[in-house]
Amino acid sequence: MENFTETGRQQTMTSQAAFDGLKLALISLVTMSVSSLSIPNFLSIVVWLIQTVCSIWFLANLMKKYKENGNQSNFGYGFMVCLFSSIITAVYAFASYQWIFPGLQAQAMEAFDSMMPMMDSLQTDVMAKLQDNFAQYYCISVFFKNVMIGLIASSIISASQRDRNTVNNSEEL
Numbered sequence: 001m002e003n004f005t006e007t008g009r010q011q012t013m014t015s016q017a018a019f020d021g022l023k024l025a026l027i028s029l030v031t032m033s034v035s036s037l038s039i040p041n042f043l044s045i046v047v048w049l050i051q052t053v054c055s056i057w058f059l060a061n062l063m064k065k066y067k068e069n070g071n072q073s074n075f076g077y078g079f080m081v082c083l084f085s086s087i088i089t090a091v092y093a094f095a096s097y098q099w100i101f102p103g104l105q106a107q108a109m110e111a112f113d114s115m116m117p118m119m120d121s122l123q124t125d126v127m128a129k130l131q132d133n134f135a136q137y138y139c140i141s142v143f144f145k146n147v148m149i150g151l152i153a154s155s156i157i158s159a160s161q162r163d164r165n166t167v168n169n170s171e172e173l
Contacts, residue, residue, distance in 0.1 A: 020062050021084025027055050028089045036101045060157045075158035082150020090143035097135040105134050
């Protein structure tokens with residue numbers, strides 16, 4: 001019977017993490033859409049910084065709420081939220097370059113082309129091959145970037161939200 005309870009608790013945690021991952025991804029989706037509106041580079045960096053700070057703050061609140069519901073460790077939950085968010089964001093990144101904002105890929109390729117005179121022939125060949133599958137490569141890079149940021153943020157947030165009484169009680173033993 002205990003095994004069934006653990007399985008049910010795991011399914012509840014996974015479904016809650018998926019829903020919270022969707023909410024976390026919405027922050028990224030909005031900022032990615034705003035950034036695609038041909039705003040200047042400086043403003044684009046500001047939007048990215050705001051998105052990062054808001055995402056980490058939101059993740060910290062989600063992890064705190066999860067911990068307050070009587071759960072022991074919130075690192076796994078935070079990482080699962082970030083994993084689901086990364087999947088959604090990567091799919092949106094692919095769709096935005098492939099179908100939603102097709103001009104984005106042309107803009108990115110123009111930026112690469114402007115760097116071509118500074119590159120040797122091997123780098124130029126690599127860039128030409130990159131252009132053929134840019135949406136796929138961008139999707140993969142967004143996924144791994146978000147997973148790594150989520151891993152680091154989840155571990156830092158989890159460590160900062162650790163119950164201090166547990167550490168003090170174990171030292172007394």
